[in-house]
Amino acid sequence: MRIDIITVVPGLLEGPFSHSILKRAEDKGIAKVRVHNLRDYSSFKQKQVDDYAFGGGAGMVLMVDPIAKCIEFLKSEREYDEVIYMTPDGKTFNQQMANELSLKGNLIILCGHYKGVDERVRQKWISREISIGDFVLSGGELAAAVVADAIIRLIPGVLNDETSAMTDSFQDGLLAPPVYTRPSEYEGMKVPEVLLSGHQSKIDSWRFEASVRRTKERRPDLLEGKGLEGDFSK
Ligand code: ADE
Numbered sequence: 001m002r003i004d005i006i007t008v009v010p011g012l013l014e015g016p017f018s019h020s021i022l023k024r025a026e027d028k029g030i031a032k033v034r035v036h037n038l039r040d041y042s043s044f045k046q047k048q049v050d051d052y053a054f055g056g057g058a059g060m061v062l063m064v065d066p067i068a069k070c071i072e073f074l075k076s077e078r079e080y081d082e083v084i085y086m087t088p089d090g091k092t093f094n095q096q097m098a099n100e101l102s103l104k105g106n107l108i109i110l111c112g113h114y115k116g117v118d119e120r121v122r123q124k125w126i127s128r129e130i131s132i133g134d135f136v137l138s139g140g141e142l143a144a145a146v147v148a149d150a151i152i153r154l155i156p157g158v159l160n161d162e163t164s165a166m167t168d169s170f171q172d173g174l175l176a177p178p179v180y181t182r183p184s185e186y187e188g189m190k191v192p193e194v195l196l197s198g199h200q201s202k203i204d205s206w207r208f209e210a211s212v213r214r215t216k217e218r219r220p221d222l223l224e225g226k227g228l229e230g231d232f233s234k
Pocket of ligand 1: 130
């Protein structure tokens with residue numbers, strides 16, 4: 001998979017993709033992220049990409065032309081499955097969406113900035129609009145990094161056994177159970193006995209029950225209609 005991110009602040013996306021799991025995905029040739037500076041597609045000498053909103057009001061709007069040129073250039077180079085726009089009025093991102101997008105081919109992600117993009121960009125080029133939550137960031141860049149990370153780590157071959165996505169929170173609709181590592185006792189705080197027992201089926205049951213308990217306590221909304229009304233209080 002290749003993800004092309006279009007932004008007016010490329011510097012904001014310099015870090016995340018050159019470290020840890022995302023870097024490994026690139027090194028293994030599984031997922032490549034490329035960041036494009038929208039100003040490189042401006043027809044103006046001063047590289048202007050935004051202008052005042054028609055009708056007045058505070059804030060600048062990203063113009064159609066540089067965005068159209070950038071997207072059309074990318075599309076002339078390769079096929080893309082989706083052109084995504086990061087915006088607080090998009091559909092709220094979740095694990096199910098990450099799973100779905102991880103199965104796609106190449107993606108373009110357009111980051112909004114200032115007051116956003118000219119509505120005609122959304123009408124003509126955007127296939128999906130994503131928000132990462134009900135709050136407003138200075139621009140879509142950090143949101144794009146969040147979405148790209150959540151997608152890339154799910155592509156087969158990116159994670160190994162130690163970092164497997166199978167046991168993530170949300171992957172089975174439940175929050176993940178508590179985890180512990182050495183030492184088995186720290187200043188009187190003990191690791192639950194069953195986790196030290198070596199009895200795998202008992203460990204699996206404990207983890208499942210701890211997951212349900214944690215989900216009930218913290219995110220009861222996730223359990224609705226799942227038929228997990230039993231007593232998992234221990
Ligand atoms: N741009 C600004 N705020 C955002 C949000 N919450 N999600 C996605 N893109 C954004």
